[in-house]
Structures are given as structure tokens and as C-alpha cells.
Amino acid sequence: MTALAARAPAPAPGSLYRAAMVLAWNARTYRRTWRATVTISFLNPIFFLLSVGVLLGDLVDRRGADLGGLSYLEFVAPGLLAATAMQLGAGEGAFPVMAGLRWVRSYHAIAATPVRVPELLAGVLAWACLRLAVGTVVFAAVAAAFGAFTSPLAALAPAAAVLCGLAFAAPLAAVSASVDSSLALTGIFRFVLLPMFLLSGTFFPLERLPGWLEPVAWATPLWHGVALCRSLAAGDVDAAAALVHVGYLLALLALGAVLATRALERRLRQ
Amino acid sequence: MVEARGLSKRFGDFLAVDSVDFAVVAGETFGFLGPNGAGKSSTMRMIGAVSPRAGGELLVFGLDPAADGPAIRQRLGVVPQQDNLDLELTVFENLFVYGRYFGLPAKLVRERAQELLEFVQLAERRDHRVEPLSGGMKRRLTIARALVNAPELMLLDEPTTGLDPQARHAVWERLYRLKQQGVTLVLTTHYMDEAEQLCDRLVVMDRGRIVAEGSPRELIARYVEREVVELRFAAGGDGRAGTLDGVGKRVEVLADRVLIGTDDGDATVAAVHARGVEPDSVLVRRSTLEDVFLSITGRTLVD
Ligand SMILES: Nc1ncnc2c1ncn2[C@@H]1O[C@H](COP(=O)(O)OP(=O)(O)O)[C@@H](O)[C@H]1O
Ligand SMILES: [Mg+2]
Numbered sequence: 001m002t003a004l005a006a007r008a009p010a011p012a013p014g015s016l017y018r019a020a021m022v023l024a025w026n027a028r029t030y031r032r033t034w035r036a037t038v039t040i041s042f043l044n045p046i047f048f049l050l051s052v053g054v055l056l057g058d059l060v061d062r063r064g065a066d067l068g069g070l071s072y073l074e075f076v077a078p079g080l081l082a083a084t085a086m087q088l089g090a091g092e093g094a095f096p097v098m099a100g101l102r103w104v105r106s107y108h109a110i111a112a113t114p115v116r117v118p119e120l121l122a123g124v125l126a127w128a129c130l131r132l133a134v135g136t137v138v139f140a141a142v143a144a145a146f147g148a149f150t151s152p153l154a155a156l157a158p159a160a161a162v163l164c165g166l167a168f169a170a171p172l173a174a175v176s177a178s179v180d181s182s183l184a185l186t187g188i189f190r191f192v193l194l195p196m197f198l199l200s201g202t203f204f205p206l207e208r209l210p211g212w213l214e215p216v217a218w219a220t221p222l223w224h225g226v227a228l229c230r231s232l233a234a235g236d237v238d239a240a241a242a243l244v245h246v247g248y249l250l251a252l253l254a255l256g257a258v259l260a261t262r263a264l265e266r267r268l269r270q
Numbered sequence: 271m272v273e274a275r276g277l278s279k280r281f282g283d284f285l286a287v288d289s290v291d292f293a294v295v296a297g298e299t300f301g302f303l304g305p306n307g308a309g310k311s312s313t314m315r316m317i318g319a320v321s322p323r324a325g326g327e328l329l330v331f332g333l334d335p336a337a338d339g340p341a342i343r344q345r346l347g348v349v350p351q352q353d354n355l356d357l358e359l360t361v362f363e364n365l366f367v368y369g370r371y372f373g374l375p376a377k378l379v380r381e382r383a384q385e386l387l388e389f390v391q392l393a394e395r396r397d398h399r400v401e402p403l404s405g406g407m408k409r410r411l412t413i414a415r416a417l418v419n420a421p422e423l424m425l426l427d428e429p430t431t432g433l434d435p436q437a438r439h440a441v442w443e444r445l446y447r448l449k450q451q452g453v454t455l456v457l458t459t460h461y462m463d464e465a466e467q468l469c470d471r472l473v474v475m476d477r478g479r480i481v482a483e484g485s486p487r488e489l490i491a492r493y494v495e496r497e498v499v500e501l502r503f504a505a506g507g508d509g510r511a512g513t514l515d516g517v518g519k520r521v522e523v524l525a526d527r528v529l530i531g532t533d534d535g536d537a538t539v540a541a542v543h544a545r546g547v548e549p550d551s552v553l554v555r556r557s558t559l560e561d562v563f564l565s566i567t568g569r570t571l572v573d
Contacts, residue, residue: 013373021370025356028367032358032399105354109415111320112348113371114340269320270281 015122018115022123023130026096030131040091041131045084045139052203053077054146067205070150070234077148078233079202081139081161082225088135089165090193092128093172093256094185100124101177101267111268118261125169125257132165133158151235160232160245164225167249168193170256177263196222224248271296271423271454272317276326279312279478286312288478289326294423294456299449302458303465303559304475305571310458311351313475314427317456319343331422344372347421349412351428351458357401361392361411364400369418379418386414390444406437413444424448426457430464442467460571462559474559476567486559493565494557495519495531499538501549502527517541522564531561 057072067075100107110120136158143149149157176185199209200222206214217223228245231237272294279287287309294300302310315321316328319335319342328335330342356364362383369379387393390410400408409429416424429445430438445468449455459465465472466486474482474489482489499518514521518530518538528549532538535554542552563571 017373018371021367024370025367028363029356029358104357105352106356108350108352109354109356109368110371112318112343112346112350113368113419114344114373115371116340269322 015116015119018119019122019126022110022115022120023126026124026127027130030127041088041135042138045080045135046142048080048084049077049139049143049146049148053080053143053148068234073146073148074150074234075230076203077143077146078154078157078229079226081136081143081157081233082164082222082229083197083200083202084139085132085136085161085165085225086168086193086197086222088132089128089167089169090172090189092131092165093125093169093260094176094188096124096127097173097176097260097264098182098185101264107264107268117265117268121173121257121261121264124173125166128169129162129166132162132169136161136165149233151233153235153237154233157229157232160228161225163246163249163253164221164228167221167225167252167256170253170260172256174256174259174263177260177267196220201226221249221252271331272300272456273329274313274317274326275328277313277316277323277328278325279309279316279321280324285324285478287316287324290473290475290478290480292473292480292483294454296422296454297452298470299445299455299457299468301456301465301469301472302475303460303462303469303472303563303571304458305460305563305569307477308460308475309478310475311427314425314456314458318346318348318425344419345422347416347419347424349409349416349424349426349429351431353408353412355400355408355411355415358399360397360399361387361403362396364411365415365418368415372419374419382418382420383414386417389417389447390414391440404437406433406440409433409437409441410444413441417448421453423454423456426455428458428460430459430461438464462563462571465559472559474563474566476563476569481566482562489559489562490557493562496533496557497531497535497538498555498557498561499530499532499535499542500527500551500553500555501530501542501547502551502553503549513545513547514542517545520565522568524570529561529564531557531565 053073053076057076060072065072107120140154140158144154175188179185199213200217200220206217206223209217224245228242231242275291276289277287278285278289290313302313304310312321316323316335317330319330319339322336331345333342335342356367359367365383365386366379369382370376387396390413392407392411392414395403395407400411403411430441433441442464445455449468457468469486471485473480482493484492495518514528514530518532520531522529530538539552539554560571
């Protein structure tokens, strides 16, 4: 019987088209839900910038802290930029996948159409990328207005932050698609991302950490994002170091995407 | 349209679909009738090219789902057992977004969506959010969504389970119209009345296997008598059923009632009374697919 099976051509429009349709669907859904997320994605980071960067920073600067010649605001703003991207990216990776597979099951609806699982994931990550782009540009513009950036290279910092955010979005999508309840996600946000936010060089130089913790912080993706953003913001880019940061973040994005595709295939094509 | 031979599905060690054979031809309405856990959804998902088969052969539109999943899905309309509409979006948006996944131009999808909303009588709800709609409306919207790519074959997994009688009839009526328009329908159900109303041909499934096949009439003629006498007894009264042996052609003792298959209901009722059995209620009715299932498997369809 299979011998009779004619090979059919794939449906006319290509993969890129179908991924774009998934992106368009995400955007349409966002139009209905953006109010609920506007504080967490725009206002909170800016409050942080104000309270920690400007107000606390003033105290820190008066103590004459050694931050490689930067004021505390100049030091912390690019760190907050990367950390904001981490939070946005992690959220965009985790919760839409939970909703799509379990809460609303919209991914199951998509799985019955010609859309393939990698196209679905590409659309979801493209949407995360777009949200990250808007979030980081807005944040960077506010930081620039406060005088946090000293180099024109700072214009590239949002791009670095977007990469950092995606390096969280893809692995969290993989986790979301693999776990059986959102409890695991809550755990990750509380016990992995929050400590990372506090300890990965966002607020103080890594050398201030206890010796044993320093190499751990070095290994976190957030530190690579922070270091990349900070070097751009200050116009002090070491090409080799930047290459390591970008490579690390890209590798994490790729690994996350591969694992997420597999986990989604397992859920949607069982 | 669909041809399966020795088709199987396995979850771990468990054989959910055990080597089934069937064929669906263009224009007919084909049913899978069976209780929960029979393997109906698993079979539908294999036909829908979303679930790989564990063994056997399967062709949909002459294509192999393992190789040509997207091309098959392009030509299918799927109504899944569990609703998966986009609750945040409007009724119209649900159709529009879905239609775009098939690569159809926006203008065409918009026109079709409008027509389909009229077809499923949801045009007035066009711009309402989906979340607060009733179960019956959601089901009808899911049917409209499945039609947005003008599918050659429609797969409906328990289209009316969980709906109240009025909503069920509304869905049946829409499906009947589709059938008249020549759309090929494959549906699963554990309601014998649904199978009898809609299906030209059906297979009876139980524990992953096909146990009977034919039109509803053929199945009834082959497996059961023309009529059934239903006797209900007060709690604990079933012991009296023992004395009914031989009163009709077939006696089935269930937890809450006794069913007697017979070609002459009234004569059987008289015979029951002649034996001194006094049930609380007596009902003579035509045999249904439910009785077919009972006579083949010894169990009821809906527990
Ligand atoms: N994803 C799954 N993993 C494990 N077992 C499953 C899965 N899906 C279905 N089953 C089992 O396979 C059997 C057939 O299920 P299903 O095809 O859904 O039956 P039906 O649709 O007739 O109720 C059931 O015993 C069910 O528990
Ligand atoms: Mg089922």
C-alpha cells in the first residue's frame, strides 16, 4: 500500500511564511493582554533604574567606589538592561508555551494545520524577539536620558540585550514544554533567575562575591549579557571577550531551540 | 480517502489501537463508535497526521502521514475532542488566524470566515470574545474553524459530547448539511443515537480493536433482534431476572435493568407477566446500536 503512496509537494507558502503567521497570531493576542504586562515589562525596569541607578547610585559615588572609572549609574544601567531582557525573555519563553500546550491548548490547534513544530517555535521566538526589541529600546532610551551611557556604541546595547533575552527564552520554552506543571517554572523563576538577577554582576562587580561564587557567576548567561551590554555602553569593547559573550549566548539560544523543538514534538505529535 | 491496514498505536507497553483495518470513501460519513478508552481519538489523531503510528499502513488522500503530514493536514478539517479555541480572541479572529496557517490569502479567509459564521449561526457574535460563549457555540465555532480551508475530509472527534440536547441537535443539523453538500465526514462518538443519525457506515471499537462493521441498519439486523423489552426493578430486585431465561431471544442483566431482545415485544411482555415477574417499569423499544455493542462486548457504551 505504501508503494502506491504518491509523494505530495509541501503546501505552497514556505516555512518562513508559516512562522510569520504564528508571530502575527502572538501579536494579535498581545493586543488583548498588553495592559496586564505593561508594568512588569516597562515600568518596573524604569523604577529600578531610578531608585538603584540614580538615587542609590548617588550614595555609592559619594563613597568613591571603584567601578573602573564609571559612575554607579553608568555601571548599573547596562546591567539592568541585560537583566530586564532576561526577565522579559524568560517570561516570553515560559508562559506562552504553558498556555499553548496546557492552559488554552492553542498549540494543539496549530499542530493540526500545515504548520510544523519548528515553524511554530520560530514564530514564538520571533515574537519574543520583537517584544525584547521594544522593551530594551525603551529602557535604553530612558537610561540614555538619565545620562547613563558614555559611548555611541551604546546604541548597540539593546541588540546585545535582545540576544541575552533570547538565550533565556529558548531554554525556558524547552523547560515549559517538558515539565508537567507550572510549579517547576515558579521554582526556576524563584531559585534560578532571581539569584542570577542579584548576583551576576548587575549591581556590583563580580570580584565582590565570595571567591567560590565568582566562577559560578561567570558561568551564568546573565553575566555574559551584562558584560556585553556594559562594554558597549562604556565604549570599552574587547573583541575577544565580546566574541565569547556572543558565542555563549548564541549557543544557549541554539541549544534551547533544539531542546524546545524536541519537547514540543513530543507533546504535539505523540 | 482513508485506508488503514493493521494500523496500531502504542503508548509505552500499552496497545491503544490494535491492528485495525478500515477504509473511508469519498462522500460518505464514517463513524467510530465505542466507549471511552476504545482508541477512537488515537485513531483519529493518526488519520489527522499529528500522531505517528506504531505499526501497519495508513494512507490519507493516498499519502503517507509519516512522510507527508503537512500536505495531508492542508486538506483536512479537524474538530478535536477537547476544544482549543483562542479564548482571548474574538469569534472572527479565531477563524481568520486559523485560516492563515493554511497559506490562504487574507481576503479569501475573511470572506470565508463571514460565510462560515453565518453557516454555524454565530454571525451576531462575530466580534465577541470566545471565552464567555456557551459550550454549544464553541463547538459550532470549532466546526466553522475546521471548514475554513475548505477541507476535502473532516475529522470530528466526539463532536457533541458534553452538550445539552438542544445544542447537540444544532450541531447535528450543521453536520447533516455538510453531508448533503458532499463533504466526507469521519466522526467518533460514544452515543449510539449520534452514530445512527449521521453515519452511513461505522465500525464498532472496543479496547483498541474493531469488533463489528457495517451500516447502522446492517449492524442491528446482524447482531440483535428487532425490539428490546427493558425491565426496571427496584434496588436489589435483579435476582428475579433468573426466572426470565428463554423468555426472549437474548437476555442481558445490567446493574439497573434487564434487557430482553425479541422480534415481538408485546408477546415478550406478556410472557414476562405470565412468569409472575413484576418489574417496576416495562418499556418496549426498537433495538439500537447500544444493544449491538452490548451483545458483542457484554458491556454498555456509556457507563
Ligand atoms: N498520550 C497518551 N499516553 C498514554 N496513554 C494514552 C494516551 N492517549 C491515550 N491513551 C490511552 O489509550 C487508550 C485509548 O485512548 P483514546 O484513543 O483517547 O480512546 P477514546 O478516544 O476511544 O476514548 C486509553 O486507554 C487511554 O488511556
Ligand atoms: Mg476520545
